[in-house]
Amino acid sequence: MKEFVLSEVKAETAVLVGLITKEQDEAKTKEYLDELEFLADTAGVVTVKRFTQKVGGPNSVTYVGKGKLEEIKEYIKAEEDAEREVGMVIFDDELSAKQIRNIEKELGVKILDRTSLILDIFAMRAQTAAAKTQVELAQYHYLLPRLQRMWTHLERQGGGSGSGGGKGSVGLRGPGETQLEMDRRIILQRISLLKQRLVEIEKQKNTQRKNRGRLIRVALVGYTNVGKSTIMNLLAKSEVFAENKLFATLDTTVRKVVIENLPFLLADTVGFIRKLPTDLVDSFKSTLDEVREADLLVHVVDISHPDFEEQISVVENTLKDLGCADKPSMIVFNKIDNYKWVDKDEDDLTPPTKENITLDELKRTWMARLNDNCLFISAREKQNIDELRDVLYKKVRELHVQKYPYNDFLYPDNNEV
Numbered sequence: 001m002k003e004f005v006l007s008e009v010k011a012e013t014a015v016l017v018g019l020i021t022k023e024q025d026e027a028k029t030k031e032y033l034d035e036l037e038f039l040a041d042t043a044g045v046v047t048v049k050r051f052t053q054k055v056g057g058p059n060s061v062t063y064v065g066k067g068k069l070e071e072i073k074e075y076i077k078a079e080e081d082a083e084r085e086v087g088m089v090i091f092d093d094e095l096s097a098k099q100i101r102n103i104e105k106e107l108g109v110k111i112l113d114r115t116s117l118i119l120d121i122f123a124m125r126a127q128t129a130a131a132k133t134q135v136e137l138a139q140y141h142y143l144l145p146r147l148q149r150m151w152t153h154l155e156r157q158g159g160g161s162g163s164g165g166g167k168g169s170v171g172l173r174g175p176g177e178t179q180l181e182m183d184r185r186i187i188l189q190r191i192s193l194l195k196q197r198l199v200e201i202e203k204q205k206n207t208q209r210k211n212r213g214r215l216i217r218v219a220l221v222g223y224t225n226v227g228k229s230t231i232m233n234l235l236a237k238s239e240v241f242a243e244n245k246l247f248a249t250l251d252t253t254v255r256k257v258v259i260e261n262l263p264f265l266l267a268d269t270v271g272f273i274r275k276l277p278t279d280l281v282d283s284f285k286s287t288l289d290e291v292r293e294a295d296l297l298v299h300v301v302d303i304s305h306p307d308f309e310e311q312i313s314v315v316e317n318t319l320k321d322l323g324c325a326d327k328p329s330m331i332v333f334n335k336i337d338n339y340k341w342v343d344k345d346e347d348d349l350t351p352p353t354k355e356n357i358t359l360d361e362l363k364r365t366w367m368a369r370l371n372d373n374c375l376f377i378s379a380r381e382k383q384n385i386d387e388l389r390d391v392l393y394k395k396v397r398e399l400h401v402q403k404y405p406y407n408d409f410l411y412p413d414n415n416e417v
Helices: 026-042 066-081 097-107 114-125 129-151 175-210 228-236 278-283 308-321 359-369 385-403
Strands: 012-020 045-054 088-091 110-113 217-222 253-259 262-268 296-302 329-334 374-376
Touching: 012 026, 012 066, 026 045, 026 114, 045 066, 066 097, 088 097, 088 114, 097 110, 097 129, 110 114, 114 129, 129 175, 217 228, 217 308, 228 253, 228 262, 228 296, 228 329, 228 385, 253 385, 262 385, 296 308, 296 385, 329 385, 359 374, 374 385
Parallel strands: 012 045, 012 088, 088 110, 217 262, 217 296, 296 329, 329 374
Antiparallel strands: 253 262
């Protein structure tokens, strides 16, 4: 069997490809490709060119039309002639085995889709046994329907006795199909083993949770790269890895935080993202159990991101899928130091937009909408962190009194839970 390993992407160059459709206009496609480029950068890939095409939907054979595929091919050839090799082409949607096979045959370079790129990053970031197991499980789920692509060099032998292969004849199976079946069986066995391993890991985690005592649990949730780990480090005075990369935090980290005389548990969870592969969500459900078991969700938002409102929607929909939509929650708008806006002319009577509304106006809008249940901070510049601590203290204390009315506050001996 060919061992399935997503290779660690080094300093390679890539071309990005996306579609403009009725459901996804040009502006939205640009935002998605911006994010895809950030994903590529996180994986160590340099983007050198983007291609988009206006179509009704993805081509079932080659994702883009023949003309656009030929345009991409000519660009790759021109770069090669100029001794600037394009190492791969990355597509912004998940590709089928058929699409990958046909595109790869036409372009002659490595083909990745958004899902395989995210899986690659997850494989690079996974540190704990749980995360590594979850990533491997998601990898095999991704590979299973694409196995045939690996054996295209082994043609299926036709026929049986006689060229026509009549009704009573039995076709002979070639080595490609035999190997394909063997690989499929081995992968299914591996998937079963990984699922069993995750069950065992989850049992261990449940035991750890029971030993944490009667403390309120707070979970930091949000889109990837919004600053959750930086906030965790400020509140818990810990050293959780934080970096300006997507999925810098993959393993859930739980720390004890004490504000005044009140201890509680704070969890930093894996960030969400648009078009997150279903297999990854399924594989990481045990990681997201910290979200399910939390008493309070702190939804961190990067207010400096031009599309932060859609990111909020992505997170809220994911929380809904996890059955956590009704949990007590608050929104923390982070990165106010990065917020940029264009000052409107006094004579400009056009409605305000995200690009020309001031931060103060934005604050008033959201605070009116959420009944003051939101804060505006800069974790990097430590702006309004004391206000964040005060609000958390009040909310955690209220939840503690409700949940443990007769329980004294507990003080674990160390900060690591």
